[in-house]
Amino acid sequence: MNDGFFMEIIIQFGLLVVGFLLLVKGADWFVGGASKIADRFGIPQLIIGLTIVAMGTSAPEAAVSISAALKNTAESNSAAIAIGNILGSNIMNILLILGVTSVIVAIPVQISTIKYEIPFMIAITCLLAGIGYWKGHLGKIDGLILWFFMIVYFVYLIIMAKKGKISVGLDETEIKVNDNIFMLLFLLVVGIAAIVSGSNIAVDAATSLARIFGMNERLIGLTIVAFGTSLPELITSITAAMKKKADIAVGNIVGSNIFNILFVIGTTSLITDVPYNNSFNFDSVICIGTSILLFLFVLWKKKLSRIHGILFLCAFCAYYGKIIFF
Numbered sequence: 001m002n003d004g005f006f007m008e009i010i011i012q013f014g015l016l017v018v019g020f021l022l023l024v025k026g027a028d029w030f031v032g033g034a035s036k037i038a039d040r041f042g043i044p045q046l047i048i049g050l051t052i053v054a055m056g057t058s059a060p061e062a063a064v065s066i067s068a069a070l071k072n073t074a075e076s077n078s079a080a081i082a083i084g085n086i087l088g089s090n091i092m093n094i095l096l097i098l099g100v101t102s103v104i105v106a107i108p109v110q111i112s113t114i115k116y117e118i119p120f121m122i123a124i125t126c127l128l129a130g131i132g133y134w135k136g137h138l139g140k141i142d143g144l145i146l147w148f149f150m151i152v153y154f155v156y157l158i159i160m161a162k163k164g165k166i167s168v169g170l171d172e173t174e175i176k177v178n179d180n181i182f183m184l185l186f187l188l189v190v191g192i193a194a195i196v197s198g199s200n201i202a203v204d205a206a207t208s209l210a211r212i213f214g215m216n217e218r219l220i221g222l223t224i225v226a227f228g229t230s231l232p233e234l235i236t237s238i239t240a241a242m243k244k245k246a247d248i249a250v251g252n253i254v255g256s257n258i259f260n261i262l263f264v265i266g267t268t269s270l271i272t273d274v275p276y277n278n279s280f281n282f283d284s285v286i287c288i289g290t291s292i293l294l295f296l297f298v299l300w301k302k303k304l305s306r307i308h309g310i311l312f313l314c315a316f317c318a319y320y321g322k323i324i325f326f
Contacts (some may be wrong), residue, residue, distance in 0.1 A: 009212060015205040018230040022198025025059040030191030031056035040181060058259040060229040060313030061089055063199030065268045068221070071203055078207055083132070083272055084221020085229060087283045088267055090125070090257045091222075093318065094229045094290045097237050098206035101249050104241040109250045109298045112160060116253045118298070122262050122291045124149055129284035132276030138269035146266030153258060202228065210240045218279050222323060250294075250304065257291070286319055298325070 025151050034052045068081035101107060124146075202225065210220045233256055240246045268274055293315070297308045 012205045012208045017087050017252045019198045019202030022194045026191045026194025027059040027185050033187030060266045061260050063195045063263050067199040067203045069272045069274050080217035081221035084218045085225045087287050088222035088226025089230045090287050093253045094294050095312045095316035097234050099309045101237045101241045102309030105246050105303040107246045107249050112249045118295045121254050121257050125288050128261050138274040143266045143270035146262045152261035251282050
């Protein structure tokens with residue numbers, strides 16, 4: 001190993017970090033600009049919160065997955081990053097993010113989340129795994145099926161939000177209607193540009209690192225890329241826990257996991273065929289298992305305690321130890 005080898009590693013890791021930063025900031029700018037523009041045109045904040053804000057939180061995963069699928073070639077199985085990113089993000093969201101958050105403070109869980117949202121998350125995770133196992137890929141028909149359930153979930157969110165049983169993710173104080181429309185448009189365009197360029201940079205860097213270390217794209221997607229795209233949720237959940245406002249953490253994570261499958265994978269497979277390698281069957285089982293584990297933990301006590309958090313973190317270490325070292 002020479003200096004050039006180590007320099008290449010440093011450069012690619014640096015590009016990966018730059019890509020993730022562009023993704024996170026781009027999503028912030030896009031959500032900020034789009035939500036304020038929508039408000040200026042009189043669109044109800046309920047709709048803004050359930051569409052622009054909610055989907056904006058999945059923008060990093062969506063951009064990386066679509067970019068990876070589009071870059072897929074015979075020489076580079078970049079599409080494996082797309083599926084790996086979503087499965088890895090969903091596993092990390094539960095085991096790592098809820099694990100760390102519930103170790104810091106006990107997290108109460110809303111009844112609607114236990115009765116409807118977690119079972120729905122388990123069902124669509126099984127659906128994704130089933131399609132991947134039987135077909136070996138996701139195409140346009142599968143994308144339409146996932147988007148059908150996305151619309152069903154969206155209608156459910158509207159009904160629950162109108163009943164005041166869920167937060168729509170939008171703080172009214174964040175909107176200032178006197179913001180200059182041209183600055184908001186500029187913010188929107190810059191946000192989209194940052195998301196697109198950040199996803200391209202991140203996927204290229206991740207693929208290069210996979211080649212350098214002799215790792216396959218599946219592993220890169222499940223680890224480095226999944227962690228990078230899950231960083232916003234991790235930071236938000238830990239911050240909320242420190243401020244004793246972690247009561248919406250489980251609902252937000254479950255919602256993010258649902259969006260990742262239905263919106264991200266659904267949209268990606270509508271744009272291009274997404275291969276679902278046999279190696280993902282194990283990760284799919286783990287993803288389903290973590291969802292069921294979350295359901296069992298919150299079923300009786302209606303909250304996540306410190307012992308639950310410790311168990312989640314132990315499961316996280318066991319899973320990633322398995323896929324990295326064995």
